[in-house]
Amino acid sequence: MSVSSSIASRSGAQERMTARERRTRFWQMVQLVPIMAILVLLFGGALVLAILQSLGFAPWFGVNTFPDFSYFGALWGSSTFWVSLGLTLYYATVSTVIALILGILLALALVKTFPSKTFYKYLYKLPLMIPYTVGIALAVLMLSNGGMLSRLAAFFGMIDDPAQFPQILKTHYGWGIIAVYVWKQTPFITLAVYAVLLGIGRETEEAAAILGANRRTIFFRVTLPQILPGVVSSTLICFAFNVGAFEAPFILGGGFPDTLPVVAWRYFNDADYTLQLQGMATVVSIGLVAGVILFGYLAAYRRYERRMGRN
Amino acid sequence: MKHTATVASLLALFAAGAAQAQDAEAAQFRDGFLAGEIDWSAVEARAAEEGTVNLYYWGGSDLLNVWMDRVVTPALAERDVTLNPVRITGTKDAVDLVLAEKNSGKGVGQGSVDMIWLNGENFATLKRQDALFGSFARLLPNAENLEWNPDDPRALLNLRDFGVETGGAEVPWSGEQYVCAYNADRVAAEDVPSTFAELRGYLEANTGKFTYIKPPHYIGNTFVQEAIYAHNPDGNGAEPFQRSVEEIPAEELARLIAPGLDYLRDLEPLLLDAAGGTPRYPEDNAALDGLFLNGEVDFNCKFGLYAVATGLATGSYPEAATQFVFPEGNMIKNKNYLAIPANAPNPGAALVLADWMTSVEAQASKLQQTGMPAGIDGWTLEEAEAQSIVEASPGLVGVTQAELDANAAPDTNATLVDVIEATWLEYIERDSTDPIEAIVARAYDNLSK
Numbered sequence: 001m002s003v004s005s006s007i008a009s010r011s012g013a014q015e016r017m018t019a020r021e022r023r024t025r026f027w028q029m030v031q032l033v034p035i036m037a038i039l040v041l042l043f044g045g046a047l048v049l050a051i052l053q054s055l056g057f058a059p060w061f062g063v064n065t066f067p068d069f070s071y072f073g074a075l076w077g078s079s080t081f082w083v084s085l086g087l088t089l090y091y092a093t094v095s096t097v098i099a100l101i102l103g104i105l106l107a108l109a110l111v112k113t114f115p116s117k118t119f120y121k122y123l124y125k126l127p128l129m130i131p132y133t134v135g136i137a138l139a140v141l142m143l144s145n146g147g148m149l150s151r152l153a154a155f156f157g158m159i160d161d162p163a164q165f166p167q168i169l170k171t172h173y174g175w176g177i178i179a180v181y182v183w184k185q186t187p188f189i190t191l192a193v194y195a196v197l198l199g200i201g202r203e204t205e206e207a208a209a210i211l212g213a214n215r216r217t218i219f220f221r222v223t224l225p226q227i228l229p230g231v232v233s234s235t236l237i238c239f240a241f242n243v244g245a246f247e248a249p250f251i252l253g254g255g256f257p258d259t260l261p262v263v264a265w266r267y268f269n270d271a272d273y274t275l276q277l278q279g280m281a282t283v284v285s286i287g288l289v290a291g292v293i294l295f296g297y298l299a300a301y302r303r304y305e306r307r308m309g310r311n
Numbered sequence: 312m313k314h315t316a317t318v319a320s321l322l323a324l325f326a327a328g329a330a331q332a333q334d335a336e337a338a339q340f341r342d343g344f345l346a347g348e349i350d351w352s353a354v355e356a357r358a359a360e361e362g363t364v365n366l367y368y369w370g371g372s373d374l375l376n377v378w379m380d381r382v383v384t385p386a387l388a389e390r391d392v393t394l395n396p397v398r399i400t401g402t403k404d405a406v407d408l409v410l411a412e413k414n415s416g417k418g419v420g421q422g423s424v425d426m427i428w429l430n431g432e433n434f435a436t437l438k439r440q441d442a443l444f445g446s447f448a449r450l451l452p453n454a455e456n457l458e459w460n461p462d463d464p465r466a467l468l469n470l471r472d473f474g475v476e477t478g479g480a481e482v483p484w485s486g487e488q489y490v491c492a493y494n495a496d497r498v499a500a501e502d503v504p505s506t507f508a509e510l511r512g513y514l515e516a517n518t519g520k521f522t523y524i525k526p527p528h529y530i531g532n533t534f535v536q537e538a539i540y541a542h543n544p545d546g547n548g549a550e551p552f553q554r555s556v557e558e559i560p561a562e563e564l565a566r567l568i569a570p571g572l573d574y575l576r577d578l579e580p581l582l583l584d585a586a587g588g589t590p591r592y593p594e595d596n597a598a599l600d601g602l603f604l605n606g607e608v609d610f611n612c613k614f615g616l617y618a619v620a621t622g623l624a625t626g627s628y629p630e631a632a633t634q635f636v637f638p639e640g641n642m643i644k645n646k647n648y649l650a651i652p653a654n655a656p657n658p659g660a661a662l663v664l665a666d667w668m669t670s671v672e673a674q675a676s677k678l679q680q681t682g683m684p685a686g687i688d689g690w691t692l693e694e695a696e697a698q699s700i701v702e703a704s705p706g707l708v709g710v711t712q713a714e715l716d717a718n719a720a721p722d723t724n725a726t727l728v729d730v731i732e733a734t735w736l737e738y739i740e741r742d743s744t745d746p747i748e749a750i751v752a753r754a755y756d757n758l759s760k
Contacts, residue, residue: 060410060411061410145605145607146602146604161606167584170584171588250594254591256589256741266527269527270527272733273410274757
């Protein structure tokens with residue numbers, strides 16, 4: 001009697017547990033609703049619309065040839081698309097790599113103790129608070145042929161005319177674009193790497209030093225593998241931004257051939273509405289390229305983590 | 312499964328848009344006004360009831376923005392209407408908004424744009440998409456300040472916008488002419504070119520000291536059109552370019568524009584920064600003004616009859632800037648307009664604004680404060696009124712009105728502008744190796760899609 005009643009009460013308790021679990025799960029779902037609504041409706045909806053339009057569905061411009069792959073065909077079939085893609089990836093990769101190297105050096109310097117460290121810890125974050133457009137304006141004011149540097153050079157008689165100043169902006173080398181990205185993203189990468197460095201402490205590096213490793217070995221064999229999660233996540237964000245960014249290549253770029261986001265903008269901005277579909281095909285192509293590259297990068301990183309025995 | 316549902320719901324959304332809804336009462340007002348059954352006092356009463364008017368215009372000129380806030384806003388407040396000036400970076404943004412709202416089913420009384428400042432391709436687009444309020448211009452009380460008689464050749468710019476018939480769906484607001492300025496501190500008066508051949512000669516001696524705004528920006532398009540007029544193989548300038556694409560076969564257009572485009576292609580190595588590989592074409596007026604002010608280029612060509620006078624006043628032009636006649640006989644002249652879209656939320660207030668904007672008072676103060684030439688026609692005004700416009704003018708620098716009139720040319724038909732700009736992009740920017748005939752034929756195909 002007592003046994004059976006205790007079993008009954010236990011099973012009752014179990015049922016109550018699952019009811020509570022269900023409630024918890026329900027609340028979790030409720031908490032997820034706002035972010036899911038934004039992701040699915042705004043981003044997902046925009047993505048679906050972009051893909052539909054790039055495949056010829058735009059009855060509001062009087063165009064409906066869905067499914068029509070000719071927009072992608074025309075885009076991918078022209079050599080200028082591949083030049084633009086190359087330029088886009090070149091600016092994105094070079095600036096991410098430079099920012100990464102500078103960011104790691106800065107983070108490694110910041111973990112050491114030195115006079116007025118607190119001041120420098122605030123100073124390096126300054127570009128994070130300044131918008132990209134302001135950075136671009138600074139580049140125009142300082143580096144352009146009508147900028148401060150060229151005027152000063154003309155004033156001191158180094159050149160006869162500000163126009164003779166060596167051209168930094170508006171070339172296909174993209175020094176202006178890269179300068180703005182590096183200026184803005186170095187602090188971001190520093191922040192991510194510095195946080196990881198603080199978390200792991202310095203014991204392993206000290207142990208390696210005691211065991212006779214030199215500084216180079218310590219960095220590549222001990223420090224770098226430990227800060228890799230910070231490196232990967234921050235470069236991922238910077239690279240994805242650089243591939244899709246519009247303002248810097250538009251204002252500081254060298255004109256035709258443009259980067260892909262600028263190409264897309266030119267299509268959208270044309271008075272001829274049918275070109276918007278070509279623009280959508282460009283946008284979808286940017287998404288595809290960035291998606292494939294980022295997926296490959298993450299997959300390679302996951303494989304590395306597994307090989308290291310981390311999950 | 313979930314994706315299919317999303318797509319289906321989106322499709323349903325568009326299907327709903329196809330069924331055009333509209334505010335019945337606003338539609339009744341529109342039909343009554345366009346039929347001439349509603350008198351002006353009733354329009355003014357309705358405008359006061361509506362209370363607001365949303366004017367969308369290019370906000371890149373500080374002088375114009377200040378004029379809107381200091382002059383237009385108080386003038387409309389006297390008529391119990393609040394002006395909501397929406398400053399946009401490109402007129403196409405407003406056109407996009409009108410079309411997007413129209414396609415989501417918003418009719419008259421339900422949209423968000425009451426009036427747009429535009430001309431050329433943007434008007435042609437709205438007209439083609441049937442997104443205009445209707446033929447209102449000649450029904451405004453101030454329509455008498457404009458010449459509407461089709462037998463008078465001077466009425467052409469009121470009746471046609473880039474060769475497209477306005478049909479009274481937009482009212483002229485300002486007139487402009489494409490004028491170039493040079494910096495007299497850098498260029499000797501005898502070296503100033505007056506033809507395209509002389510421009511080339513100047514650039515051979517002073518390589519890199521000139522550029523023009525990049526098409527498809529309309530100011531760049533206009534420079535290309537002038538080069539095409541001047542190199543017209545038949546020697547009749549702008550004349551053949553008044554027809555639309557339907558009236559002129561692709562091969563014929565290709566023949567007419569080829570010499571001009573070849574000239575521009577050959578000019579490329581002499582343009583700004585061409586020594587470094589690719590010539591630099593500025594994106595807009597502000598960028599070109601910066602190059603001119605800084606001495607990077609010696610000439611600045613744009614729509615700006617009074618650009619030098621206002622540029623000197625604001626400091627955006629070099630002190631020695633002077634206007635000159637270039638190219639002889641082909642200085643394109645046009646007007647820009649105010650249009651009311653089909654889904655204007657406050658049609659009454661929009662009509663009151665359009666009427667005020669075409670008044671002598673508004674035109675004179677606009678000319679004086681912003682340097683934008685009058686859009687109304689001086690010969691239709693009484694003597695004192697015409698005199699007030701003349702007195703408001705900031706003045707020409709280095710050219711006379713008679714010279715400008717003698718060298719004026721009409722704009723190119725808007726449908727041909729699309730073809731010419733596509734050809735420029737393909738033939739000059741992308742250095743296509745295809746012959747011009749093939750490029751023009753492709754542009755025709757794209758347009759007919």
